[in-house]
Amino acid sequence: MQKHEVLIVGGGLAGAMAARSAHLAGADVAIVSKLSPLRSHTVAAAGGINAALAEGDSWEGHAFDTIKGSDYLADQDGVEVLCRAAPEVVVMMDHLGTPFSRDEAGHLFHRPFGGHGMPRAYFAGDRTGLSLLQTAWEQLVKEGITLYDEWAVTRLIVEQGRFSGLVAYKVSDGTIEEFQARACVVCTGPAGQMYHKTTNAVTCTGDGIAMAYRAGCGIKDMEFVQFHPTSLHGPNVLITEAARGEGGIMRNAKGERFMERYSPKTLDMAPRDIVSRAIETEAREGRAYPGGYVDLDLTHLGEAKIRERLPEVYQFSTEFAGVDPSKAPIPIEPAQHYMMGGIGTDNDAATSVPGIYAAGECACVSLHGGNRLGGNALLECIVFGLRAGRTASAFAKGKAPIAGGAEAVAAEEKRVDGLLKSEGRETVEDLRQELKRVMWEKVGIFRHEADLELAVGAVRDLQRRVANVRVGSTGKRFNYALLEAMELRNLLDLAEVIAIGALMRRESRGAHARTDYPTRDDAITQWQPKERTY
């Protein structure tokens, strides 16, 4: 058994920041993570981090845009916390070493992002997430924070009404062990792997949200799933919004600048949900290329500017699509990208279970409501990661440890043993592919009651079938087949919540578009300001 005061589950940007602030507050803190921290999905965030730092900008302006972008579902107090903290967070990361892009005179560059009234996205080329995560990781090394990497947490333990520890599975040798602590911060990212088309890493399986849900934490806004309009057709690698921020133009198969139809004022810079629906509509009405993709044209920017400002876009299109973006348009299509919902927290990152905190994409403050604006996710990871670390360490102080994890360890050992020995007929991959298809087709960009009812039924059917799954690998070392079976259970639990949430929300708001209820219904939101699922 390992003992610490505060455990951080997940080592991405939010987790690293939570660990840092808990450590600086004097707590004995450790990170337990399925991946080595630098492998976390933060690396994929490309475009920027928002802050009202520029002259003429204000936190109120940033907050207004965020709340408007959320389709008025965001928690406005939470947004205030986020936007007020933003300028000092960008300065802090610059001081810690993030190589932000600068102008000739040496000042930080910023660029426009969709849905923002001002250009306020600060960036490091188009590898902002990677750069920020590197900086956060460097600080973990500097502070000597304990790291248990490639330990997959499988269960949060709640005893006497509060968090008492967790159970984790060591990927390298199959050990199952209890970690005792007084508080934990869940920072495990999203669950995009339940969708057929997704920009999320294959490891984004909602483990933390599902574990918190099973431990009794409320989870909320799960039906709000963001579809990014510009993923590379085929591999769904993310082409950052910055490509449009720098002047990229989308055209359909007929060569029309189709955004003129959907958002004549903001055109290509309209919020993500509007652009994704526009592309999907073009595809449904036969104006996209076969396979449902459209063109993103950067050729007029010229090779030098593309390589300087959008090196990643250049690399991705050449390596993954064989397209040189300075010579030909990039084939793009919408793909699942971000989850606005997650483990419900207050502005101090506290969940409904004492001792369990959450931050980053797996958490829902809610800062993004129905739709997140580009550049706010990295910001959230830092602002609320830091807050979570502080409040978790304050909570842990003076609390006595609670013993009693042995039962939970035994239960997990039994579950793993059962999976390893199962002679069932189903394979993890078949079930996962079916889940992805159901979620993409029935709980995707456009939703409808009949589809959603089918989806709930289909997911529940998969939940039954998963009991009969065969892992096919009994090894102790790096048994990824076993890990995938455990991840599938997490995906299924959350898919059910998302499908039910989408079915119950009889309105269209932000990224949640119901063809049978095409308008926003503020009356619903009034009596359901914070829909929670227990």
Place this chain on the structure above:
Amino acid sequence: MARIQVYRYDPDGEGEAHYDAWDLDVKPGQTVLDLLHVIHYYHDPTLSFRRSCQAALCGSCGMTLNGRSGLSCNTQAAPLIARDGYLLVDPMKNLPVLKDLVVDMEPFWNAVYAIDPYLRPGAEPHGPYVVPKKQMDPLKIAQDCIMCGSCLSECTSREANPEYLGPAALAKAYRFVADARDGAEQERLERYSEPNGIWDCDTCLYCNEVCPMHVKPMDAIMRMREKSIELGIPSQGATHALAFYETIVKGGKLNEFQTVNNSLGIGGMVSQSSIAAKVLLRGKRPSIRKKPIEGFEDVQKIMRAVERKKRREARR
């Protein structure tokens, strides 16, 4: 149909390390990682390999593909098979294999930890640092490193000396040396000039070649060498480089006696004498004549041009 051969090893298993082969339908656009997923999901779930983002950003899936280190997620399979006539997937080199394609990254991380991989700030301004773009640009050859280990896997110096810090750690080191916001340049370069650091690179260039992010670790190492000579940081490597330089400036070609004498001193002459004897026995007699080589004026012109260029760059 194409045959894909994959290295297999399980310390708990009964057999020795071996290759397993699968004949797969390889579609255009499929990466090597896609094929490994097909094997893992549909043919053999016991096959272990790390992967995550599938977009060449997380650095998880470093492997050796037809003998060359790189990421499996951004390497297209069909062109590789068309070029070589086969597809052979091995774990990364220079790191212990734990299972199948999974290597122990501990030695890799330890080297990175050893260079103090975090900013050691000088004077902090109130707001953001003001650092002109031109001063930030040098970081570009190092800042995008995703720590996949491909360069270390391919590093010939590391192969000869497991204590050598290796290209990734030294590229990370350069990222701070070059950063105007860092206040510990001198101290860093002194540490990196110790044995197993910047002077242990044998300049084979493989790291630059294989880096999937187009980071240039060897360039970073060379820039640190130049900088440490500029700052007069003593090290055997610097002394050796200067000794080399001096004989060339004087005579236009390498004078082994003088170089060894200047670089290692009398003790060095003695310690190297057995090698010298062997060299002589093999008929490779170094020139003892002090007379400059033919065309020496041209050598001098080149040297002067290089120095002018350096001065110009320093003024900028």
